[in-house]
Amino acid sequence: MQIYADNAATTKMSRTAIDAMLPYLDGIYGNPSSLHSVGQKANEALCDARERIAKLLGCEAREITFTSGGSEADNQAIISAARLGERQEKKHIISTAFEHHAVLHTLNRLKKEGFEITLLDVHENGMVTPEQVDEAIRPDTCLVTVMYANNEIGSVQPIKEIGEVCKKQGVIFHTDAVQAAGHLHINVREQNIDMLSISAHKFHGPKGIGVLYSRKGIPLVNIIDGGAQERGKRGGTENIPAIMGMAAALEEACRNMDKNNEKLTLMKDRLIEGLSEIPHAVLNGDRKSRLCSNVNFCFEGIEGESLLLLLDDKGICASSGSACTSGSLDPSHVLLAIGRPHEIAHGSLRLSLSEENTDEEIEYIIKSVKEVVSYLRSISPIWGDLINGRKEFVIK
Numbered sequence: 001m002q003i004y005a006d007n008a009a010t011t012k013m014s015r016t017a018i019d020a021m022l023p024y025l026d027g028i029y030g031n032p033s034s035l036h037s038v039g040q041k042a043n044e045a046l047c048d049a050r051e052r053i054a055k056l057l058g059c060e061a062r063e064i065t066f067t068s069g070g071s072e073a074d075n076q077a078i079i080s081a082a083r084l085g086e087r088q089e090k091k092h093i094i095s096t097a098f099e100h101h102a103v104l105h106t107l108n109r110l111k112k113e114g115f116e117i118t119l120l121d122v123h124e125n126g127m128v129t130p131e132q133v134d135e136a137i138r139p140d141t142c143l144v145t146v147m148y149a150n151n152e153i154g155s156v157q158p159i160k161e162i163g164e165v166c167k168k169q170g171v172i173f174h175t176d177a178v179q180a181a182g183h184l185h186i187n188v189r190e191q192n193i194d195m196l197s198i199s200a201h202k203f204h205g206p207k208g209i210g211v212l213y214s215r216k217g218i219p220l221v222n223i224i225d226g227g228a229q230e231r232g233k234r235g236g237t238e239n240i241p242a243i244m245g246m247a248a249a250l251e252e253a254c255r256n257m258d259k260n261n262e263k264l265t266l267m268k269d270r271l272i273e274g275l276s277e278i279p280h281a282v283l284n285g286d287r288k289s290r291l292c293s294n295v296n297f298c299f300e301g302i303e304g305e306s307l308l309l310l311l312d313d314k315g316i317c318a319s320s321g322s323a324c325t326s327g328s329l330d331p332s333h334v335l336l337a338i339g340r341p342h343e344i345a346h347g348s349l350r351l352s353l354s355e356e357n358t359d360e361e362i363e364y365i366i367k368s369v370k371e372v373v374s375y376l377r378s379i380s381p382i383w384g385d386l387i388n389g390r391k392e393f394v395i396k
């Protein structure tokens with residue numbers, strides 16, 4: 001048995017996405033910049049995909065820039081807003097402590113250049129409020145960047161309201177919507193979003209392709225210098241097969257969103273209910289305002305890595321944080337941001353579902369996690385100290 005419950009790390013490509021790519025891998029191979037007919041066929045496809053994606057995000061085609069994925073889109077959005085701010089002598093940026101590293105590391109780079117970064121405290125439920133953003137905005141603030149949905153704990157932020165605050169105060173608002181696209185409603189106009197990043201491989205599209213939406217009028221700064229592709233804002237021959245796969249995957253995900261979310265909600269609720277029966281366990285992220293695909297727990301007295309390896313032996317693919325952090329011994333910055341102590345943050349488990357999971361799989365996951373947690377606790381000296389009262393439980 002193989003159960004894939006790591007869809008926040010990446011998803012399996014859908015048949016629809018693969019089928020949409022095939023003609024451009026095997027036939028329509030032209031370079032969209034070429035003037036001849038072979039190139040122009042590719043260019044027609046490119047324009048068509050741009051239109052379709054713009055429609056799904058609620059913007060204009062010329063506000064779409066194709067990038068190599070979510071990370072590049074985050075980099076380009078933040079750097080662009082920072083350079084614009086710099087010219088207006090505004091060098092203050094507001095974000096949160098639980099952003100993806102594509103955002104946090106870009107902000108660190110700007111900090112070294114002399115930008116001032118305010119990272120808003122995240123509440124224990126994994127939420128920030130529009131009021132926090134409002135209070136943090138200063139006359140020299142050039143950008144607010146807050147993620148739509150968190151990739152580790154699944155909490156969904158009040159994006160429209162945060163956008164409204166930024167709009168009123170005249171500050172550019174960017175959101176990393178990589179975990180939201182195809183899973184939650186997006187309309188950049190209605191939600192007061194100036195810039196937004198998405199990535200195809202998080203909604204059953206191909207890897208290595210994403211989109212930066214940026215409202216017309218915001219000047220973009222190149223991350224990749226080169227030819228005149230993407231209105232001169234992103235050099236490099238366009239990856240037409242991937243772009244076509246992304247457009248098809250996003251359309252499919254949006255079309256099936258309500259149906260998928262209904263199914264996911266039932267599976268997620270059952271999973272939370274089942275795992276809550278484990279003693280000294282706590283759910284991370286808000287119970288209500290969360291992705292219906294995300295379940296994230298901390299188990300006291302457990303080491304996350306061992307948990308993952310034993311679950312893998314049972315055929316379950318899960319994660320203990322972001323894929324980028326695993327392999328290092330640092331606990332997840334997201335769990336630290338919501339106030340989990342180091343030793344608790346180490347014992348985390350993220351299960352991120354897709355509509356392809358089944359009720360039987362959910363029951364098997366619950367049974368397996370219970371077994372593995374019991375086993376690991378039975379051989380853990382820390383657990384021994386906890387139940388003998390030599391150490392106090394953190395999770396009651």
Ligand SMILES: *Cc1c(COP(=O)(O)O)cnc(C)c1O
Nearest residue numbers: 069070071100102151178179199
């Ligand atoms: C996966 C992810 C990214 C990075 O996207 P890539 O396409 O893999 O570069 C950025 N932000 C969030 C929230 C993500 O989940």
